[in-house]
Amino acid sequence: MKSSKIYGILLFVMFVWGVNVSAMKYLTMDAAPISMSAIRILLASIVVFLLLKPFGLVRRLTTKEWGYVWLGGLLNVALHHALMSSGLSLTSGANTSLIIGTTPLVTAVLSSFLLRTVPNALQWIGLVLGLSGIAIAVIFSGDGTQHLSWGDAFIFFSITSQALSFIVILKAKRTIDPRLLTAYMFLVGAIMLAISGVILEPNGFATIPFNNLTFVAVLIGSGAVATALGHMLYNYAVGQVGPTKAAIFINLNTFFALASAAILLGEPVGWPHYLGLLLVIAGVIFGSGIAEHWLKKSHIES
Structure with missing residues (x-):
């Protein structure tokens, strides 16, 4: 698939994730976070399997592939979603947006150590621009961080776990389609989350308000669209362009998260958000390799 289509997929995923x-944040206000995540991820697993079945992509895995599934399920699903949902219940959405924006940097650093794929100068410029845009949009918006909490730490460890999982996905895609890998990872991750919920949140499943139609609708939308479709497409993109370039688009996640908060929650949007958006877009252009492609193209044409 052409790079332009992959970047379009990543843009859509960032919007949905934002x-x-x-x-x-809404779901964690009314239910135990880990128990709620177990149900949400199980729903996501079912949806991904149903989407892949008509295309003949569902198959049995080898012993080695199951190893990737369990490791990816632990990092990309169980730890990532348990820490993310728990962190959201303890910190603000603004703090969460800012910390999520560090995912490209965390991914680049981990990749440089584990895969020996150190980002080039243009990619580092992209990271700096993107993170600068995030910092401006969050800190100067009036919703900035007042202090760091356990929730902030949970969010950071959540994106660190996710960054590690991208490397697992990159290795696993040699023999297994990343979309099928996503379905199996969600399945084992949901099992891990359910067990953790029973241990860490006694009666946690009883707190889930299934009689609240709004809650159920948001839960289904989050699980089926954002988690199932979003992660399936993102993991596919990781397998196509690599973890570092794909992770740079996480910067857009932050902007969309702030924009959705303004639209859905009525929070004000001012100049910091617009300036932050420009810097984030510039960061994506430099960090994703688009600027490098333009430079090479102009050099050839000249």
Whole structure:
């Protein structure tokens, strides 16, 4: 698939994930976070399997592939979603948006150590621009961080776990389609989350308000669209362009998260958000390799 289509997929995923930050914040206000996540991820697993079945992509895995599934399920699903949902219940959406924006940097650093794929100069410029845009949009918006909390730490460890999982996905895609890998990871991750919920949140499943139609609708939307479709497409993109370039688009996640909060929650949007958006877009252009492609193209034409 052409790079332009992959980047279009990543842009769509960032929009969905940005809206999902507000959705998850809402869900954690009314239910035990880990228990709620177990149900949401199980729903996501079912949806992905149903989407892949008509295309003949569902198959049995080898012993080695199951190893990738369990490791990816632990990092990308169980730890990532348990820490993310727990962190959202303890910190603000603004703090969460800012910390999520560090995912590209965390991914680049981990990749440089584990895969020996150190980002080039243009990619580092992209990271700096993107993170600068995030910082301006969050800190100067009036919703900035007043202090760091356990919730902030949970969010950071959540994106660190996710960054590690991208490397697992990159290795696993040699023999297994990343979309099928996503379905199996969600399945084992949901099992891990359910067990954790029973241990850490006694009667946690009883707190989930299934009689609240709004809650159920948000839960289904979050699980089926943001988690199932979003992660399936993102993991596919990781397999196509690599973890570092794909992770740079996480910067857009932050902007969409702030925008959705303004639209859905009525929070004001001012100049910091617009300036932050420009810097984030510039960061994506430099960090994703688009600027490098333009430079090479102009050099050839000249």
